[in-house]
Amino acid sequence: MPWSGETDGDLCFDCMVDPLPLDWCEAWGRYSGTLERVLHALKFERHDFLAEPLAAVLQETLRDAGFDAIVPVPMHWLRERRRGYNQAELLARALSRRIGVPTQLLLRKRRGGVAQSSLARDARARNVRDAFKATPKAKGKRVLIVDDICTTGETLRACARALVREEAARVCAVAIAKAT
Numbered sequence: 789m790p791w792s793g794e795t796d797g798d799l800c801f802d803c804m805v806d807p808l809p810l811d812w813c814e815a816w817g818r819y820s821g822t823l824e825r826v827l828h829a830l831k832f833e834r835h836d837f838l839a840e841p842l843a844a845v846l847q848e849t850l851r852d853a854g855f856d857a858i859v860p861v862p863m864h865w866l867r868e869r870r871r872g873y874n875q876a877e878l879l880a881r882a883l884s885r886r887i888g889v890p891t892q893l894l895l896r897k898r899r900g901g902v903a904q905s906s907l908a909r910d911a912r913a914r915n916v917r918d919a920f921k922a923t924p925k926a927k928g929k930r931v932l933i934v935d936d937i938c939t940t941g942e943t944l945r946a947c948a949r950a951l952v953r954e955e956a957a958r959v960c961a962v963a964i965a966k967a968t
Contacts, residue, residue, distance in 0.1 A: 876935045920950040929958075
């Protein structure tokens with residue numbers, strides 16, 4: 789989140805108090821205006837053709853490319869079945885083709901629940917606490933988590949914790965947009 793005070797690096801106040809368990813986390817743009825409409829079209833209007841150009845902006849956003857696996861934020865299987873696809877997986881696969889790092893489904897969402905977008909900040913952490921499970925195949929891997937939108941960072945935090953529990957060597961994250 790934007791921060792104008794003196795900090796240790798580029799951390800916002802929330803991340804200073806409770807740092808994300810990630811080596812780094814970047815978003816390409818702000819979740820507003822045209823970018824908000826484009827992501828809404830990708831997510832809810834079946835505009836899957838947007839994944840390729842959006843992967844290009846993800847590629848621009850990467851601090852480095854030293855990864856063994858690109859891992860999309862998973863959806864609960866029931867929500868994915870209703871929607872017909874996982875937009876984060878579309879982005880991850882498109883980014884994978886661009887940088888030559890395989891997409892691996894090393895995470896699964898163990899339970900459904902209320903959509904994060906409908907919850908207040910404090911409820912978001914509770915909603916995703918222990919909601920994700922990483923496969924043992926994550927052990928020793930350098931992982932890049934991909935998502936479309938980062939609002940409070942709680943989904944990325946929960947995904948990263950699951951990967952760290954399975955002893956991933958390194959976990960970073962990238963999103964198209966950050967809500968502020």
